[in-house]
Amino acid sequence: MMFSRYLQPSFGRMNIKHSVVSSLVCASLLAVIPVYATEKDMLDVSAAPSPRLVSIDWTHTETLLALGVTPVAVAQIPDYNSWVKSPEVPQTVADVGLRTQPNLERIHELKPNKILLSPMFSTLETQLSKIAPVTTIGLYRSGDVDWSALERVTRQLAEVSEKELQAEALIEQANAEMNRLSTKLPDNAPPMLMVQFMDTNHVRVFGNNSLYKASVNKIGLESAWKRQTNAWGYSLVGVDQLIGVDGQIVIISPMPAGTEESLKQNQFWQYIVKESGYPALQVPAVWSFGSIPSATRFARFIVSELNQGVVQ
Numbered sequence: 001m002m003f004s005r006y007l008q009p010s011f012g013r014m015n016i017k018h019s020v021v022s023s024l025v026c027a028s029l030l031a032v033i034p035v036y037a038t039e040k041d042m043l044d045v046s047a048a049p050s051p052r053l054v055s056i057d058w059t060h061t062e063t064l065l066a067l068g069v070t071p072v073a074v075a076q077i078p079d080y081n082s083w084v085k086s087p088e089v090p091q092t093v094a095d096v097g098l099r100t101q102p103n104l105e106r107i108h109e110l111k112p113n114k115i116l117l118s119p120m121f122s123t124l125e126t127q128l129s130k131i132a133p134v135t136t137i138g139l140y141r142s143g144d145v146d147w148s149a150l151e152r153v154t155r156q157l158a159e160v161s162e163k164e165l166q167a168e169a170l171i172e173q174a175n176a177e178m179n180r181l182s183t184k185l186p187d188n189a190p191p192m193l194m195v196q197f198m199d200t201n202h203v204r205v206f207g208n209n210s211l212y213k214a215s216v217n218k219i220g221l222e223s224a225w226k227r228q229t230n231a232w233g234y235s236l237v238g239v240d241q242l243i244g245v246d247g248q249i250v251i252i253s254p255m256p257a258g259t260e261e262s263l264k265q266n267q268f269w270q271y272i273v274k275e276s277g278y279p280a281l282q283v284p285a286v287w288s289f290g291s292i293p294s295a296t297r298f299a300r301f302i303v304s305e306l307n308q309g310v311v312q
Contacts, residue, residue, distance in 0.1 A: 057121060
C-alpha cells in the first residue's frame with residue numbers, strides 16, 4: 001500500500017496497532033472509490049436487439065435491405081436474385097420457400113418477432129399469425145402508385161423495423177439521385193413505351209399505377225402507354241397493339257428463353273420498332289413491383305440507355 005511507509009512502527013509491540021490502522025485506511029478508501037460497470041455490462045444494458053423479421057414479399061425485402069435491415073428469412077431468394085437483383089440478400093438469410101406457399105415449419109424454427117405480408121399474399125395470414133404477429137403493408141392498389149406512395153411504404157416498413165431515421169435518409173438520397181438523373185436527360189426525350197415480354201407475341205405494357213411510370217415521371221419523362229392498366233400497372237397485349245403508340249420502346253429484362261434471338265429474326269417485330277420512329281432500348285432486370293430501390297435503379301438504366309449506354 002502507498003500508505004505503508006508512513007505507518008511503519010518503530011518497535012515490535014506496535015505491529016498490532018499498525019495492522020489495525022492499515023485496515024481502517026483500506027476500508028475508508030473502498031468506501032469512497034466508486035464501482036464502475038464493466039464494458040460488457042454496459043453493452044448488455046444499452047443494446048437493443050433488432051426485430052427478427054420474416055419477409056415474404058420482395059418489395060418489402062428490397063426496402064428492408066436498403067434500410068440496413070437483414071431479415072432472418074426471405075421467400076424465394078434465387079428468384080429474388082434473378083428478378084430484383086439489388087440490394088443483394090446476405091448469405092446468412094434463410095430461404096423459406098415459395099412466396100405463395102412458404103415453409104411454415106422453417107419459419108417457426110426461426111422464431112421471428114414479426115412476419116411481413118403484402119395484400120397479394122393475404123391468404124397466408126391465418127397460418128402465419130399462429131407463428132408470430134403478422135403486419136400487412138400494401139403498395140400496389142389501383143390508382144395509388146406514384147413516387148409519394150413509394151415514400152409512404154418506405155416509412156411504414158421503417159416503423160416496423162425501427163429504422164425511421166434510416167428511412168428519411170434513404171428517401172432524401174433517392175430524391176437527390178432522381179433530381180440528378182433528370183439533369184442528364186437528352187433534349188426532347190420521347191415518352192417511354194415500357195414492355196416486358198411474356199413470349200414472342202405478347203407483352204406486359206406498363207403505364208398508370210406502375211413502378212416504371214412512377215420512376216420515369218420522377219425524372220421528367222412521360223409514359224407512352226395511356227390505356228387502362230390493372231392494379232399492378234400493366235396491360236397484357238399482343239405486340240401488334242404497340243403499333244401507332246407514340247413513344248420509344250423500352251424492353252425490360254429478363255426475357256423468356258429464346259425470345260431475344262427470335263425477335264432478331266422476326267420481321268413483324270422489326271416493323272413495329274421501325275414504325276415507332278426510335279431504336280428499341282433494353283435495360284437490365286428491375287423488379288416491376290418494387291419500391292424506391294427499384295425505382296432509382298430503373299431511372300439510372302433509362303438515362304444511361306438514352307445517352308447511348310454511357311453510365312451517368
